[in-house]
Amino acid sequence: MRAQRTLSAGPDARTTAARIVSVDALRGFSLLGILVVNIAFLASGYRMAGMAEPAFGSPFDWAVRWFVTMFVENKFYLLFSFLFGYSFTLQLDSAARQGRAFRPMFLRRLAGLLLIGLAHAVLLFPGDILTTYAAVGLVLLFLHRIRPRTAVLLAVALTAVLALGFVLAAVLATLGLDLSGTMTDGAAEAARSDAALGGGFWEIVSEHLRKLSLIIVLRALFQGPAVLAACLLGLAAGKSGVLRDLSAHTRTLRRLQWTGFTAGLAGASFAALSAWTGVVHKFWGEAVDLATAPLLAAAYAATFLRLLPRMPRIGRALAAPGRMALSNYLAQSLICALIFTGYGLALVDRVSPPMELLIAAGVFAAQVLYSRSWLSGHRYGPVEWLLRYLTYGTRPAHGVRASPGTRSAPR
Template identity: 75%
Template sequence: MRTQETHPARPDVRLAAARITSVDALRGFSLLGILVVNIAFLASGYRMAGLAEPAFNSSLDWGVRWFVTLFLENKFYLLFSFLFGYSFTLQVDSARRQGRPFVPMFLRRLAGLFLLGLAHAVLLFPGDILTTYAAVGLALLIFRGVRPKTAVALAITLTLLLAAAFMLLAMLATMGLDMSGRVADGSAQAAASNSALGGMFWQIISEHLRKLSFIIVARVFFQGPAVLSACLIGLAVGRLGVLRDVGAHTRALRNLQWIGFTFGLGGALFYTMCAWNGTVHKFWGEAVDLVTAPLLAAAYAATFLRVLPYLPRLGRLLTAPGRMALSNYLAQSLICSLIFTGYGLALVDRVSPPVEVLIALGIFALQVVYSRWWLRNHRYGPVEWLLRYLTYWRRPSQPQ
């Protein structure tokens, strides 16, 4: 047995390498989508308030808003959450092979993730999701022993309950809640937010803390369950070992594409119309999107995994930032803060949606180059190294 572990057969080595590469490439792909979505929230207080920036009202501006909302928003963080659940199974298996107690290691990891997320939320971006992952990780510990079918059933149940909650909110709003005053209040608060974000250090921190009081409620009752559902699907896929041999599941991936694109795009279109047209209450759009966004995210993942073997250069480009996803996620917020807030250029609410997307693409291109350069001489990204130190409570070996 020891000989097999020390000197594995060559095909097994290639298979493991391919699996890691595809997962890291998918993580890099998700990171790009998250940046294109998040940059709008980092660039203007209006977007964080769910409103369009009044200074940018051209057809091109609205076309970009609709494109991002339709194809990207609420899809890529679900992909990232799926990969968080999948990676959880890899960590469990790794601890078992090494004979290490998994629970205390993972709790240290979650504590480090929570502290990083808290600092990220206060200093850079109150829309941080790392603290949500830290909380959801505790739930994964509880469910780590469930069968894949049970994990999928739990994920579906959570999603449907969450959608039902939004439908209830939509019905309550339809029964008499006047939204006009709320829109006016939102515009005033967004303008005040822009002023604070373009100000001094203490003003920026104060504004982030103000937003956090509202975001925490949304995360606990709404986004948290959605993230947990995606993580449970990732846990089920990891337990089944599907991504170890993607080619053996071509039919399943093809079915995901047909179902995901058909229903996912339909739901995304309805969600986008609710978000920007104002003719139907946004809660109805949220309810539909909660059910259909995971399908579209799954279709994206299935398509990506199917075409990746035919685009090896693209895979290599995305693998490097995917291996350093945590470092790059935090760096994205730092760079955007230096561009849009008083930390740097203070261009808050002065950049149009099309230019925001171009800036996001430029940032990610730089991260691809930097990640490939860094990983030539390091095994982990800088923040990954720190989190690994906290997890194992010892200094990781860095050189490759």
């Protein structure tokens, strides 16, 4: 949700405008990372089954897999989740300023997000995260009075419990229990998925529904709590005002960089090396990655926010897709479905990992251009407009702004 704020021409206005652009740009940056990860799962039944595509085994293919696993996977959805929690605090403030009852409005918003997420999961990508946000939003609503320090401690505790869960899984696998994954039966599962995804509409939808029934437990046990932990950190940042004046928190950002890159890259290296070397090693890698990925994600965010004032053009370019992130997230799945499934070209498992990266870069570049064009004539992205309509029950205005002096604050 984007509540209108009128900006004056003074220093405070420039600070507020810079903060708005920085948050939107960080959201756009996160969206790029999410696409780089998701495209591999959209392009291959083997990747969705937790395996490398057997048709692509060159050193270059493996270098790309390791790069994505080490530097991108499990980092950028945490950034996006952090911003979801941060935006929650802005919505609270906006409702208080406007005298609106926040709870019913936010519940309608979550219901709309759930419906959009379910449609996305069934039609395009069973790895949808919007339904997770809808569930996590209920928890945030329950905990909205939590203090920033308590929110951080709860996030740390959730992360520690998740990591210990994978440690337990690794120990059980070492003892001989078959914990090879709820989703997969190996190559046969991947081949079955490929055949379905390359088929017609009902075959694709049936395959998505089948996968949803298999991954829902994993989502509830692992990704859901990880998303909640990141959202709690975003909530703490919003309540404490960290992103309102970045210059006042330079020391904190530097600490996040040093700690995040040191511990985060070490953990990411271990996770990347463990990801493709058997079930036991994979579980150990997941445990380490769960504990250290938030640190690396924080280092990415701190570095990005510190560099942003020096690269205003890049910031403005990324802010455009960030302002309509929901529309772009869904569009990424639609474009990839048209490329890789029977909805379009049916190139499932026919595209190498390096080519997937190139496609992702091309898709995101197109989204930057499209978002800038769309927002030059519209106040909201198309799906943001729909979600706002579901939230408030009234048709939002289509125009860019009500007057030349207004600017939309990120929600």
